[in-house]
Amino acid sequence: MKILVGVKRVVDYNVKIRVKADNTGVETANVKFSMNPFDEIAVEEAVRLKEAGKVSEIIAVSLGIAQSQDTIRTALAMGADRGILVQTDVDLQPLAVAKLLKAIIDKEAPSLVLLGKQAIDDDSNQTGQMLAALLDWPQGTFASKITVTGDGIEVIREVDGGLETVALTLPALVTTDLRLNEPRYASLPNIMKAKKKQLDVITPADLGVDVTPRLTTLKVEEPPKRKAGIKVADVAELVNRLRNEAKVIP
Amino acid sequence: MSLLVIAEVNGGALKSATLNTVAAAQAIAQTTGTDIHILVADENAGSIAAAAQAIPGIAKVLVADSAAFAHGLAEPVAALVVSLAGGYSHILAPSTTFGKNILPRVAALLDVAQISDIVKVIAPDTFVRPIYAGNALATVQSADSVKVITVRGTGFDAVPADGGSAAVETVAIPALPTKSKFVSQQLAKSERPELTAAKIIISGGRGMGSGENFHLIETVADKLGAAVGASRAAVDSGFVSNDLQVGQTGKIVAPNLYVAVGISGAIQHLAGMSGSKVIVAINKDEEAPIFQVADYGLVGDLFQVLPQLSQELDKH
Ligand SMILES: Cc1cc2nc3c(=O)[nH]c(=O)nc-3n(C[C@H](O)[C@H](O)[C@H](O)COP(=O)(O)OP(=O)(O)OC[C@H]3O[C@@H](n4cnc5c(N)ncnc54)[C@H](O)[C@@H]3O)c2cc1C
Numbered sequence: 001m002k003i004l005v006g007v008k009r010v011v012d013y014n015v016k017i018r019v020k021a022d023n024t025g026v027e028t029a030n031v032k033f034s035m036n037p038f039d040e041i042a043v044e045e046a047v048r049l050k051e052a053g054k055v056s057e058i059i060a061v062s063l064g065i066a067q068s069q070d071t072i073r074t075a076l077a078m079g080a081d082r083g084i085l086v087q088t089d090v091d092l093q094p095l096a097v098a099k100l101l102k103a104i105i106d107k108e109a110p111s112l113v114l115l116g117k118q119a120i121d122d123d124s125n126q127t128g129q130m131l132a133a134l135l136d137w138p139q140g141t142f143a144s145k146i147t148v149t150g151d152g153i154e155v156i157r158e159v160d161g162g163l164e165t166v167a168l169t170l171p172a173l174v175t176t177d178l179r180l181n182e183p184r185y186a187s188l189p190n191i192m193k194a195k196k197k198q199l200d201v202i203t204p205a206d207l208g209v210d211v212t213p214r215l216t217t218l219k220v221e222e223p224p225k226r227k228a229g230i231k232v233a234d235v236a237e238l239v240n241r242l243r244n245e246a247k248v249i250p
Numbered sequence: 251m252s253l254l255v256i257a258e259v260n261g262g263a264l265k266s267a268t269l270n271t272v273a274a275a276q277a278i279a280q281t282t283g284t285d286i287h288i289l290v291a292d293e294n295a296g297s298i299a300a301a302a303q304a305i306p307g308i309a310k311v312l313v314a315d316s317a318a319f320a321h322g323l324a325e326p327v328a329a330l331v332v333s334l335a336g337g338y339s340h341i342l343a344p345s346t347t348f349g350k351n352i353l354p355r356v357a358a359l360l361d362v363a364q365i366s367d368i369v370k371v372i373a374p375d376t377f378v379r380p381i382y383a384g385n386a387l388a389t390v391q392s393a394d395s396v397k398v399i400t401v402r403g404t405g406f407d408a409v410p411a412d413g414g415s416a417a418v419e420t421v422a423i424p425a426l427p428t429k430s431k432f433v434s435q436q437l438a439k440s441e442r443p444e445l446t447a448a449k450i451i452i453s454g455g456r457g458m459g460s461g462e463n464f465h466l467i468e469t470v471a472d473k474l475g476a477a478v479g480a481s482r483a484a485v486d487s488g489f490v491s492n493d494l495q496v497g498q499t500g501k502i503v504a505p506n507l508y509v510a511v512g513i514s515g516a517i518q519h520l521a522g523m524s525g526s527k528v529i530v531a532i533n534k535d536e537e538a539p540i541f542q543v544a545d546y547g548l549v550g551d552l553f554q555v556l557p558q559l560s561q562e563l564d565k566h
Pocket residue numbers: 013037038120454455456457458480481482483484495496497498499500501511512513514515516517518519522532533534535538550551552553
């Protein structure tokens with residue numbers, strides 16, 4: 001079977017982001033970008049399924065500005081077979097991403113689509129669910145385990161109360177949670193090999209999708225800052241202050 | 251046009267996150283002056299419908315009683331919500347794994363954006379939501395005809411659970427998708443309060459060293475009536491189960507008191523707890539970033555501090 005994975009280029013998770021002085025967004029100049037951590041997990045899972053002989057081809061898709069090619073190359077270096085970039089300078093919102101991915105999926109007909117559960121920049125946690133709805137596919141969100149059974153898959157999902165297992169018919173969509181696997185680092189030879197793999201660049205217009213944003217960001221602000229408080233000398237002082245000063249324990 | 255709140259009923263009871271979502275709906279309805287309805291979709295929905303009826307300020311409880319909704323699967327619940335969407339200007343659900351699973355599906359089927367995790371209502375079409383692990387707050391305005399919204403519980407104080415007497419209406423159930431099936435669940439059982447509803451939380455990180463050592467935290471938690479939480483590192487290391495993770499990708503909490511023990515204070519962890527009223531950090535490294543957000547910091551070895559804390563709490 002064929003797998004399609006979504007890989008988004010985001011500000012690296014280690015960067016301490018700063019809000020722009022004019023409140024239009026966050027500072028992205030001279031900031032390190034990486035693949036969204038949940039998408040690394042999606043790529044890793046696809047590669048493991050291929051190594052286990054259950055998958056024939058892995059297509060990595062990114063949507064966004066030209067530099068998103070780097071993100072696709074990373075996926076190719078990890079083991080994806082080919083890449084597709086839907087290039088646009090428009091700020092793509094989850095509904096637009098889902099529609100673009102649907103248009104690609106209609107052509108490529110993968111049996112399984114793996115996305116991250118959430119992009120760590122917009123923290124939306126929507127795209128996978130939206131895409132599954134547009135495709136009329138079943139979804140296994142927040143996955144910590146995927147098992148391929150005869151003609152379907154079983155997904156263990158991380159839910160608020162613990163874990164839940166669902167069975168889905170194929171084709172299906174899965175979004176990854178942190179404990180699904182630990183992504184590998186691409187080796188140097190694989191990074192070199194990835195440069196030669198096929199990477200097609202198309203546009204939203206090629207796919208006939210209207211990507212006009214539905215939400216307008218009016219402003220972006222810093223949250224109220226917490227200040228460091230005091231250091232207490234010992235446990236007795238801590239308990240005394242919690243009881244009598246902060247009054248948060250009986 | 252009324253507002254529709256999707257009740258979280260997972261587990262056969264009305265989840266408290268529903269009450270925070272109703273509070274957000276009320277903040278919108280204050281301006282629009284319209285009614286709030288609640289949808290209860292479950293198997294044997296009667297007792298939950300009664301609980302929903304008792305929430306003050308609700309005009310109507312819509313009940314969809316079917317085994318297909320028993321486990322809150324996204325596909326059938328989303329199809330049901332879409333079938334009812336016609337009369338509503340806003341559709342809201344809690345920003346829990348239940349709500350996050352369902353609402354984007356609803357939004358896509360209605361061809362509208364979904365607005366995730368709102369913490370504040372500015373106007374009926376304008377909301378504040380955290381981005382970048384809460385390191386920035388975005389004010390967003392929706393141009394769509396229906397606003398499909400998930401609500402972060404810590405942004406809205408829960409409305410009371412009783413005092414109301416809403417009307418109940420049984421709704422027709424549309425044809426439902428059958429491509430997904432519930433197989434089983436492993437729910438963590440605990441006598442302690444739920445993390446998202448607890449007044450006091452004590453969380454352990456990688457510094458705890460092992461799952462057994464978490465009994466040091468549990469002993470203190472039980473003396474305080476507190477919930478137990480954890481960092482991702484503690485969950486990934488297998489010390490405790492995934493439902494205890496606090497952070498950007500775990501639970502978002504805002505108790506009166508949050509005690510972080512052996513947790514360094516990575517931004518992804520802070521994203522889940524920096525809305526707490528009072529933060530205490532216990533860490534042997536005085537440079538640990540957690541101290542930058544702690545109201546009270548105690549530099550020390552947790553293996554000495556936690557037993558002392560337990561003893562000190564006994565003195566009264
Ligand atoms: C996409 C993504 C999402 C993430 N989401 C989350 C999330 O939701 N929640 C989350 O928590 N993390 C999350 N993380 C992980 C996060 O970046 C950190 O790795 C994690 O929070 C670290 O956990 P920790 O503080 O327990 O461990 P460490 O950073 O290893 O800190 C352990 C601390 O314990 C102290 N310590 C050790 N021994 C003792 C002792 N005997 N006494 C006292 N102190 C001691 C040390 O000084 C140190 O400060 C995420 C990361 C990514 C990439």
